[in-house]
Amino acid sequence: MSARVIFLGAPGAGKGTQARALAAEWGVPQVATGDMLREAVAAKTPLGLEAKRHMDSGGLVPDDVVIGLVEERLARPDGAAGFVLDGFPRTTAQAQALDAMLKRRGQSIDRVVFLEVGREELLRRLTGRRVCPKCGAAFHLVSAPPRTAGRCDNCGAELTQRSDDTREAVATRLDVYEKQTAPLLAYYRDRGLLATVPGEGAMPRVAADIRRAVGRAVPA
Ligand SMILES: [Zn+2]
Secondary structure (H helix, E strand, O other), X not given: OOEEEEEEEOOOOOHHHHHHHHHHHHOOOEEEHHHHXXXXXXXXXXXXXXXXXXXXXXXXXXXXXXXXXXXXXXXXXXXXXXXXXXXXXXXXXXXXXXXXXXXXOOOOOOEEEEEEOOHHHHHXXXXXXXXXXXXXXXEEOOXXXXXXXXXXXXXXXXXXXXHHHXXXXXXXXXXXXXXXXXXXXXXXXXXXXXXXXXXXXXXXXXXXXXXXXXXXXXXX
16 A cells, blocks of 8 residues: 655645655655755756756746656655655645646555644744854754853854844745646645545644544555
8 A cells, every 4th residue: 555645744744754754654755845946956967957056046946857856756766656746746736747747657645634734833943043153053042042042052142143143034935836736736626635634633643643644545
């Protein structure tokens, strides 16, 4: 039995952590497109070089490049028993391309897990990061606070917030994400594949809810 699952969720929803745990449990690869893009660029593969050209000119990496990378990844032997996709698809066009690719391989998606976290909680998680400008140490007001408020544990320097972690910058990122993802949720809901899992509880509770949601895709 196969286990082909997609994880959807806003930045800060915790889907990377949950996707990694599920993939390890099932013995299938966690296919995170952000990591794959960085690897392909570093390895200077043909697709990686093409992706780099777009990234260097400040543009988005086109769908066909991302899809090519995913196809290459899923064709490796460890993808035969299934996969957990994390960060892909991002758009309806990518979802359609993924369906077409799987169809060519005689496969299909078993479940799409949408990890739902409210906007205020996402803002709280994503704006909590603080960094030390002197030694580079990173902290988080909620999950990894410094011993003395506002001071670096290592060198005592005053901690700062990166410009892309401010409330305004994060809110813009979340707006872009929501706009992009709403049609994607509808796409999978229409196909009866979408399972919405509340992502604000404690990590083990969320993990248990996810396993219930993908129950029928769990390998025997
Ligand atoms: Zn420091």
